[in-house]
Amino acid sequence: MNSTRESWASKLGFMLAAMGSAVGLGNIWRFSYVAGENGGGAFLILYLASIVIIGIPLLLAEVSIGRKAKSDVVGSYRTLAPRKPWYLAGFLGVFGALLILGFYSVVAGWSMYYFWNYLTGQFFTVPEQGYGAAFEMFTSSTAQPLLWHAIFMVLTIAIVLTGIKKGIELANKIFMPALAVLLIILAGFSLSLDGAMEGMRFLFQPDWSVLSDPSVYIAALGQAFFSLSLGVGVMMTYGSYLGDHHKLPGATVGIGLMDTFFAVISGVVIFPAVFAFGIEPDSGPVLVFITLPDIFSQIPFGGIVGILFFLSLTLAAVSSSVSLLEVPVAFLMRSFKWSRKLAAIITGIVIFVLGIGASLGMGAWSGFTPIGQLNIMDSMDYVASNIFLPIGGLVMAMFIGWYFNKMDALTAADLQHATVGHWWYVIVKYFAPVIILLIFLNALGVL
Numbered sequence: 407m408n409s410t411r412e413s414w415a416s417k418l419g420f421m422l423a424a425m426g427s428a429v430g431l432g433n434i435w436r437f438s439y440v441a442g443e444n445g446g447g448a449f450l451i452l453y454l455a456s457i458v459i460i461g462i463p464l465l466l467a468e469v470s471i472g473r474k475a476k477s478d479v480v481g482s483y484r485t486l487a488p489r490k491p492w493y494l495a496g497f498l499g500v501f502g503a504l505l506i507l508g509f510y511s512v513v514a515g516w517s518m519y520y521f522w523n524y525l526t527g528q529f530f531t532v533p534e535q536g537y538g539a540a541f542e543m544f545t546s547s548t549a550q551p552l553l554w555h556a557i558f559m560v561l562t563i564a565i566v567l568t569g570i571k572k573g574i575e576l577a578n579k580i581f582m583p584a585l586a587v588l589l590i591i592l593a594g595f596s597l598s599l600d601g602a603m604e605g606m607r608f609l610f611q612p613d614w615s616v617l618s619d620p621s622v623y624i625a626a627l628g629q630a631f632f633s634l635s636l637g638v639g640v641m642m643t644y645g646s647y648l649g650d651h652h653k654l655p656g657a658t659v660g661i662g663l664m665d666t667f668f669a670v671i672s673g674v675v676i677f678p679a680v681f682a683f684g685i686e687p688d689s690g691p692v693l694v695f696i697t698l699p700d701i702f703s704q705i706p707f708g709g710i711v712g713i714l715f716f717l718s719l720t721l722a723a724v725s726s727s728v729s730l731l732e733v734p735v736a737f738l739m740r741s742f743k744w745s746r747k748l749a750a751i752i753t754g755i756v757i758f759v760l761g762i763g764a765s766l767g768m769g770a771w772s773g774f775t776p777i778g779q780l781n782i783m784d785s786m787d788y789v790a791s792n793i794f795l796p797i798g799g800l801v802m803a804m805f806i807g808w809y810f811n812k813m814d815a816l817t818a819a820d821l822q823h824a825t826v827g828h829w830w831y832v833i834v835k836y837f838a839p840v841i842i843l844l845i846f847l848n849a850l851g852v853l
């Protein structure tokens with residue numbers, strides 16, 4: 407039955423795709439605004455701790471489940487635990503992926519719009535009202551952001567349509583290195599700005615007093631999950647296309663390190679500029695779309711840099727959105743015997759519709775705030791990242807820790823003989839579930 411299933415051309419292909427999934431808007435757009443809203447340095451420490459102690463071990467757990475089961479997120483649980491309720495978590499994953507891609511694609515559309523405006527030269531010089539107001543005008547309008555959201559979804563669908571090897575592997579090979587190089591150059595420039603040190607202090611010098619706020623912990627955990635693409639079965643699905651002879655531990659550590667590098671370097675680009683240009687670090691989701699153009703307008707050949715940067719950012723977003731779309735697509739292909747084409751198109755349309763809410767929530771529907779003060783997009787993000795992802799990750803950890811026996815768990819993860827294996831098992835079985843639960847209850851105000 408599995409003989410016709412697709413697979414990666416090589417282990418490198420898998421790693422590039424998984425890195426492509428992990429590295430995206432989450433590292434640049436989401437990381438910088440969440441760090442900015444949560445006090446900077448202390449948040450960074452919690453975030454790094456979440457990545458190392460929980461994120462990377464769970465990444466290994468998630469990939470292991472998928473590779474062992476060779477199925478999508480629902481199918482993996484069903485295969486490994488027939489007639490047990492674990493597969494319900496798979497549905498949570500499918501739903502979570504739809505929800506995330508719904509707003510992710512809208513933000514990616516903004517990035518494409520910026521790319522376009524640099525390409526045509528429009529953004530080479532500061533617009534009359536400033537980049538902030540120009541951005542506000544664009545995002546609060548109705549038709550234009552929806553158009554870019556649609557274009558981005560078409561692009562994502564087109565790549566998923568062409569299948570695993572050709573579509574997804576190739577797109578990652580070129581633009582990730584390009585993005586890395588650009589970010590390093592930009593970081594150098596940012597550090598040369600007047601006031602850069604204030605930004606560096608904000609990012610690297612913890613103000614421990616923010617730790618008294620329970621929401622900081624869930625924000626750090628949610629960001630770690632979001633950035634590593636954990637908890638909805640993206641990594642499980644990608645792992646399912648990987649042959650058994652490829653070793654997992656090194657690959658997952660590599661993915662985690664790469665992802666963290668992109669987040670930290672983005673912080674070094676953004677925060678010095680935030681302080682140099684007098685922008686509030688807690689400006690929220692609009693942060694990079696205002697700071698970056700300000701940076702570009704001040705550097706030599708900034709327009710060209712703008713073109714390259716927003717092209718790379720858009721493509722980094724595509725390789726992430728492709729991975730999100732793959733979760734429901736793989737599920738539908740197996741469950742209903744749909745073709746890849748049909749599954750990708752139908753799911754893509756559903757996601758487009760979800761994104762309409764997120765987009766209009768910036769303008770016409772901004773009065774509608776489903777959760778507290780949060781508009782539609784921020785509410786979708788909040789529910790997905792701070793609730794769905796941690797729960798999804800919790801269930802994966804418990805599945806490995808409590809449903810598998812220790813030997814099977816270590817074998818699935820290629821960790822049979824090492825002390826590392828023991829510690830990984832302890833983390834996945836006890837530590838991660840307890841910490842996730844504590845952070846969760848803490849955020850809910852129960853503790």
Ligand code: TRP
Nearest residue numbers: 428430431432433632633635726
């Ligand atoms: N990790 C990606 C980013 O940082 C976004 C992403 C892709 C994602 N797949 C995911 C987030 C799965 C959560 C779950 O941009």
